Amino acid sequence: MAEFAVELRDVSKRFPGPSGEIVNAVREVTLQIKDGEFFSMLGPSGCGKTTSLRMIAGFELPTSGEVYIHGKPMGQTPPYQRPVNTVFQNYALFPHMTIGENVGFGLEMKGVPKAQRTARVQQALAMVRLPGYEARRSRQMSGGQQQRVALARALVNHPEVLLLDEPLGALDFKLRKEMQLELKRLQREVGITFVYVTHDQEEALTMSDRIAVMSGGRVLQVGPAFEIYERPNCRFVADFIGESNFLDATVQDVQGPTATVTLTGGLTVYANTDLSLTRGQAVTVAVRPEKVGLRPYEGAQNAFPGRVEEIVYIGTDTHYSVMLNGDQRLRVREQNEDPYSRPLANPGDAVTVYFDQAAARVLTE
Amino acid sequence: MKTDALRRWLRIWGTREAYQGLLLVAPTLLWMTALLIIPLLLTVVISFGGRDANGDVVYGFSLANYLRLLDPLYVGILWRSVVLAFQTTVLVILVAFPIAYFVARAPAGRRNAYLFLILVPLWTNFVIRIYAWIMILRTQGVLNGVLGWAAGLIGLPFQPLDLYPSPGAVLVGMLYEFLPFMILPIFTSLEKIDESLFEAAADLGANAVRTFLRVTLPLALPGMVAGTILVFVPVMGSFIVSDILGGRNVVLVGNLIQRQFLDARDPAFGSAASIILMAMTLVVTIIYTRRFGFGEEIVRA
Numbered sequence: 001m002a003e004f005a006v007e008l009r010d011v012s013k014r015f016p017g018p019s020g021e022i023v024n025a026v027r028e029v030t031l032q033i034k035d036g037e038f039f040s041m042l043g044p045s046g047c048g049k050t051t052s053l054r055m056i057a058g059f060e061l062p063t064s065g066e067v068y069i070h071g072k073p074m075g076q077t078p079p080y081q082r083p084v085n086t087v088f089q090n091y092a093l094f095p096h097m098t099i100g101e102n103v104g105f106g107l108e109m110k111g112v113p114k115a116q117r118t119a120r121v122q123q124a125l126a127m128v129r130l131p132g133y134e135a136r137r138s139r140q141m142s143g144g145q146q147q148r149v150a151l152a153r154a155l156v157n158h159p160e161v162l163l164l165d166e167p168l169g170a171l172d173f174k175l176r177k178e179m180q181l182e183l184k185r186l187q188r189e190v191g192i193t194f195v196y197v198t199h200d201q202e203e204a205l206t207m208s209d210r211i212a213v214m215s216g217g218r219v220l221q222v223g224p225a226f227e228i229y230e231r232p233n234c235r236f237v238a239d240f241i242g243e244s245n246f247l248d249a250t251v252q253d254v255q256g257p258t259a260t261v262t263l264t265g266g267l268t269v270y271a272n273t274d275l276s277l278t279r280g281q282a283v284t285v286a287v288r289p290e291k292v293g294l295r296p297y298e299g300a301q302n303a304f305p306g307r308v309e310e311i312v313y314i315g316t317d318t319h320y321s322v323m324l325n326g327d328q329r330l331r332v333r334e335q336n337e338d339p340y341s342r343p344l345a346n347p348g349d350a351v352t353v354y355f356d357q358a359a360a361r362v363l364t365e
Numbered sequence: 366m367k368t369d370a371l372r373r374w375l376r377i378w379g380t381r382e383a384y385q386g387l388l389l390v391a392p393t394l395l396w397m398t399a400l401l402i403i404p405l406l407l408t409v410v411i412s413f414g415g416r417d418a419n420g421d422v423v424y425g426f427s428l429a430n431y432l433r434l435l436d437p438l439y440v441g442i443l444w445r446s447v448v449l450a451f452q453t454t455v456l457v458i459l460v461a462f463p464i465a466y467f468v469a470r471a472p473a474g475r476r477n478a479y480l481f482l483i484l485v486p487l488w489t490n491f492v493i494r495i496y497a498w499i500m501i502l503r504t505q506g507v508l509n510g511v512l513g514w515a516a517g518l519i520g521l522p523f524q525p526l527d528l529y530p531s532p533g534a535v536l537v538g539m540l541y542e543f544l545p546f547m548i549l550p551i552f553t554s555l556e557k558i559d560e561s562l563f564e565a566a567a568d569l570g571a572n573a574v575r576t577f578l579r580v581t582l583p584l585a586l587p588g589m590v591a592g593t594i595l596v597f598v599p600v601m602g603s604f605i606v607s608d609i610l611g612g613r614n615v616v617l618v619g620n621l622i623q624r625q626f627l628d629a630r631d632p633a634f635g636s637a638a639s640i641i642l643m644a645m646t647l648v649v650t651i652i653y654t655r656r657f658g659f660g661e662e663i664v665r666a
Contacts, residue, residue, distance in 0.1 A: 059564055079567040092565035096583045105579075109570035157569070 004068070005161050005193035006033040006056055011065035013051050013217075025051040027217040028065070033161075033195060033210075035070075038187050040196045040204040043214035044240070049197045052214075053163050056195060058082045070160055080109070085154035086163040090170065091146045093138040099125070099149050100134030106157040124156035125149075127186065144175045151186065161193045168203065180206050201241050205229065213237050231274075234365040238286040245292070245330050247285040251277045251362075259362050261285060265326020270301040271360035284363045289333035291359035294320060294344045300354040306330065308345045318343055322353055412636035420630030430637035439621070439638075446618040447645065449532075449607075450600040453539040457596050458589055460540060461547035465588070466581075468548070469555035480552070483545050491542070495609045498538050502529035502610070530612030538606040543599070547592035554588030555581070590657045594650060601646050618642050 013026040026048040033039045041049040054060040055067055058079035067074045069083060085106065093102050103121045112120070125131055128148035138146055147167060154162055164183075168176045184207045187194045198204050204211050205225040212222045213236075221233045232238035235246060249261035249269065259273040261283060271285050296303075306322040309329070318341070320332040332353055334344055345351045377383045412431070414424045433439070468479045486494060501507045509525040516523035528534055558581070566576040604619030618638060625635030 057564075057568060059567075078572075079564070080570045080572050084568075086565070086568045088561050088565060090559065090561055092559065092561040094562060094565070094580060096580075096586075105566070105571075106569035109575065153569070 003035065004032045005035045005037070005070060006039075006195060007031065007068040007071075008052065008055075009066050009068070011052070011055060011062045011067060013048075013055060013060060014063045024217050026055070026062075029214075029217070029219050031212060031219060031222065033193060036191050036193055038184065038194045038196065038207055038209045040198060040208040040211045041214055042198055042201060042204040042211050042241075044199055047214040048217040049199075049214050050165055053086075053165055053195060053197045056161070057084055057086050057163050083160040084163055085157050085159040086165065087147075087150045087154050087167045089166045091138070091143075091150040093146055093149055093153070095138060098134060099130075099136045099138065099141075102138070102149060103134075103153045103156055105153065110157070120156055121152075124152040127155065127189070128152045129182075143171055144179065147171065147179060148182075151183075155186070155190060155192070159192065161195060164194060164196045166198055167196075168198075168200075176203070183207060205241070213240060215240070231361070232286065232363070235284055235286070235363050238361070238363065243289055243331070243333075245287045245289060247287065247328050247330070249283055249285050249362075251279055251281045251283055253279065258357060261362065263324075263326060263328055265324060265328050267304055267324060267326050267328070269360055270357040271362050272358050273362040275362060275364060277362065277364075281364070286361045286363055287330070287355060287359055289319065289331040290317075292330060292332045292353050292355040294322075294332055294334055294351050294353060296352065296354060299356075301357040302355050302360065303352055304330075305350065305352050308347050308349045308351055310347055311343055311345070313341070313343070320345060320351075322351060324353070408636045408639055411633050412640050414633045416631050416633055420632075422632050430634045431641070433634060434637060434641055442616050442621050443618055443641070443645065445616075446601055446642075447649070449536070449539070449617065450597050452536060453543065453600045454593050454597045456536065456540050457543050457547045458551075458592070461544055461551055461592065462585070462589075464544075465548045465551035465555055465585075469552050469558075476556075480549075483548055487545060492605060492609070495538055495542070495606055498534065498541065498610055499529060502534050502537070504529075530610060530614065532611060532615050534610040535607045535615050538610040539600055539603070542603075542606060543596045546595040546599075547589075550591040550595065551585055551588035554585045558584050586657070590654075593653065597653075598646050598650065601649075602642055 008029050008031040011026060011029045012024070015023045015025055017023040029048070029052060031052075041052060043049050051060060055062050056069070056074075058074065058077060058081075061076060074082060093099075094105070097105070100118075100121050103124055104117045107117045107120060121134065122131070125133055128151050130145060130148050130152070133141075133145075133149070138149065141149065150167070167183075168179050171179060180203055183194075183196075187207075196204070196207065205228075208225060210222060210224055211228050213220045213228060215236050221228060221237045223231075228237065229241055232241065232244075238244040239246070247269070248264045250264075251259060251261050252268070253260040254273065254277050257272050257274065259271050259277060261269050261271060263269060263285075269285055277283065293300075304324050306324040308320055309323050310321040312319040312321075313336075315336070317333050317335055320334065320343075322330045322332055324330055330353055374383075377386075410424065411422050413426045413428070414422050415427065415429065417423050434443070464483070468476055468483075471479060499506070503509075504525045504527065506529070508528065513523045513525065562580055562584075563576055566580045571579060602619050604617060604623045607615045607617045607620055608623075619642075622635045622638045622642065625631045625638065629635075
């Protein structure tokens with residue numbers, strides 16, 4: 001029972017909207033978050049990830065369904081009695097208290113004696129690399145430092161689960177990168193289950209053991225970063241995580257994992273599938289741009305002639321927009337390995353695009 | 366700080382910038398000089414003088430007026446004024462806080478409506494509003510009427526309460542009069558508190574009471590400090606409320622000053638009392654702000 005740190009069973013949350021309509025923020029979400037895991041809920045704004053997190057924290061109560069923490073149903077348990085702590089998006093440090101008082105607040109509420117408190121606060125601040133900052137005030141600190149204080153304030157209580165609500169959203173790019181690694185290090189160090197909410201796919205891919213991709217209040221796919229990226233189970237996931245070409249097609253034949261499909265323009269594509277497909281079924285073929293090349297190579301199952309419409313140089317790579325014979329557009333991403341970054345083709349050039357059967361994935365949703 | 370300002374001033378002396386600055390402050394400067402600084406200096410000068418048989422001011426230099434204030438009668442009046450100002454301030458804070466809290470936590474759309482309702486009474490003349498309290502508090506008034514009716518319903522004997530005129534009536538009048546001046550600054554402080562701070566407190570194990578004591582109250586302190594100054598200072602000098610609701614029994618320093626100028630025709634003594642009132646208010650305010658600041662330290666965060 002208690003093998004999961006957090007479990008959501010059929011959890012739904014409905015709000016009355018601003019004009020009286022009912023908003024289904026979260027719809028029948030079932031999730032199992034393992035003990036000691038770095039788990040991310042990823043999705044665009046309004047997908048229900050923050051509401052789900054707030055239901056774990058107890059700031060919101062589910063309309064139906066139940067939240068379990070280490071096997072215990074939370075029911076109406078108020079936030080101050082739940083064995084979790086939260087790192088808020090805007091840090092939510094108490095402006096009238098020193099950093100030391102902020103970090104020690106949770107321990108003080110639990111009735112930990114002062115001497116012990118001081119030692120633990122000191123330890124927690126050292127852990128987030130802010131040793132000796134006890135006497136400062138939050139307004140004297142940078143955003144990154146405040147973020148670390150917020151982390152220390154939560155972790156010092158040794159929560160069973162740490163909830164993080166887009167904690168890096170307000171930081172600039174460089175600092176965010178730094179903090180991502182820092183968070184991952186901290187999580188390994190303390191071994192506490194982290195539930196992390198973000199709309200930034202790269203952040204989720206970098207840090208998480210597993211990711212739940214959410215949209216429209218539902219969980220679409222749960223899995224490790226590799227699985228989510230390489231084997232998306234629907235068009236939304238393939239599109240939201242990274243970039244994908246979507247080609248409309250009809251199933252011709254299925255032989256084990258190999259599906260033969262015909263694109264609407266008439267080209268025949270070999271693609272991988274783990275779905276049970278029927279001949280004549282309308283499907284979508286998803287192909288990642290970086291898995292398509294303009295350079296011929298041995299053993300490419302798919303090779304199609306086309307014409308370059310547009311090229312975009314983005315530093316490390318160049319993007320080529322290729323119109324295939326038969327009216328389907330394909331984005332191709334080639335690394336600029338050439339020392340002078342000379343493009344492989346120019347707009348208007350006739351080219352052939354190559355990709356593996358394994359690079360193409362059949363999706364039905 | 367001061368030398369910085371002086372240095373800056375010297376640097377721009379005679380430049381266009383200086384003239385522009387002077388032009389901008391000129392109206393205020395004239396106003397303050399004509400209507401505040403000169404009258405204040407006149408009051409100081411007159412307070413050292415005396416009066417002739419007609420009640421006109423005789424200029425001179427004597428401390429007689431100030432020494433006269435040491436008479437137990439006047440010391441009592443001064444003391445009563447300070448005590449009443451303290452009582453009013455404390456009472457106003459106690460009543461204003463829940464109202465301010467309610468308004469601050471109301472849905473954003475309704476807040477303005479509530480603030481409007483709080484300010485509406487100020488549209489009616491101050492004296493009329495205080496007279497209205499006589500209708501409520503007097504022996505045959507609204508309050509006794511309601512109480513008598515209620516007592517009659519449950520069959521209890523009822524003796525009308527002797528509420529007006531009395532020091533208690535003055536306190537009620539003061540409370541009523543100065544309530545908005547405390548509600549507004551406390552509301553401003555409370556409204557500024559980020560909702561997530563309450564959630565953070567709950568998240569860290571604080572129940573509603575502890576969240577209130579450790580987060581809400583300290584963060585509302587700047588508003589209470591500002592409100593205290595806005596209430597304490599005018600109460601110290603007020604004379605209308607005590608005049609109307611206190612009868613002749615409740616004499617405050619404000620009444621004393623008013624009577625010296627109008628009834629007793631002794632402006633010199635009235636001026637001395639005014640100067641002492643100002644000095645007392647200043648001392649209390651300085652001690653208070655030294656202790657609590659103006660609260661801006663916390664607000665700035």
